[in-house]
Amino acid sequence: MSLEDPLSGIPANVWKRFPLKLVEGVPLMEPIADNWAQVASFEALPDDLLIATYPKAGTTWMQEIVDLIATDGDLLKSRRAPTHLRCPFLEICSPARVLSGVEQLSKATSPRMIKTHLPIQLIPKSFWEQGCKLIYVARNAKDNAVSYYHFHRMNKTQPDPGLWEEFIVSFMEGKVAWGSWYDHVKGFWEQRKKHRILYVFFEDMKEDPKREILKVMQFMGKDLSDEKIKIITQNTSFQVMKDNPMANYSSFPPAILDHSISPFMRKGVVGDWKTHFTVAESEAFEADYRRKMGQCSLRFRLHI
Ligand code: A3P
Secondary structure, X not given: OOOOOOOOOOOHHHOOOXXXXXXXXXXXEHHHHHOHHHHHOOOOOOOOEEEEEOOOOOHHHHHHHHHHHXXXXXHHHHOOOXXXXXXXXXXXOOOOOOOOHHHHHHHOOOOOEEEEOOOXXXXXXXXXXXXXXXXXXXXXXXXXXXXXXXXXXXXXXXXXXXXXXXXXXXXXXXXXXXOOHHHHHHHHHXXXXXXXXXXXXXXXXXXXXXXXXXXXXXXXXXXXXXXHHHHHHHHOOHHHHHHOOOOOOOOOOOOOEOOOOOOOOOOOOOOHXXXXXXHHHHHHHHHHHHHHHOOOOOOOOOOO
């Protein structure tokens, strides 16, 4: 099967809402957990760049920014393939005849750009041993939960989210794929000074995309002209990415991602939580948040 078209010829009936299975206490989708040995023994290379996020924190946005910086703002090059082929998803694995993330990466040319949702304690050791750079994107818990809820509805390989009021409880308890949002954002925050980690916030990217793109560019060791930075900023806007078939996940069949239920590029805003949380849900969420995050110096913005 070619890397250019990994989904062709895949029978629709292999896709289902996979149950979650624990790996070192973290719930992951069953095919990922069953393939865990391959992920744990992944051999990183020194020039690998890892983009790590809790799901729905702005992964695809950062992938697009990093790829455009790496290609010096060359739009033709950045549109050579869909996101998941340009920047393979380290731990992804399915029972179908689709290459796993690790298999894709073994065929990728360096420098490799890699996506992961793994919490810090599950990142394969070789990334730290090789001193790889890592960009972490974090998003406020309420908007992150809303986005994850809609993603569960449209992603037919994730567990059924149930009703919003049910999902929000699962989210608070960390009983969702890739586990606790709270532990995830804290884990990378606490380790950011020990490793080469750039910690970026979705809200900051929304507020001033150019400023955050410059930070990423400097972290990557690149020095692009103002003109190129302008091109990158324009082409990583929500609307341009929503219309870009190489960045909007429209290449996936509806048996996996059903955009008619909720588009992958849904709203891309800060504060959509206000249209989902009732006052009572918001109060309960915040009380629970204070218990889990009270000791941590991390501060998120719920509005910009
Ligand atoms: P919403 O569901 O709130 O719209 P991920 O890539 O980690 O799965 O995150 C997806 C979320 O990031 C979605 O949030 C999506 O709309 C948003 N997003 C993706 N690209 C964006 C961009 N260029 N600007 C703003 N938001 C973006």
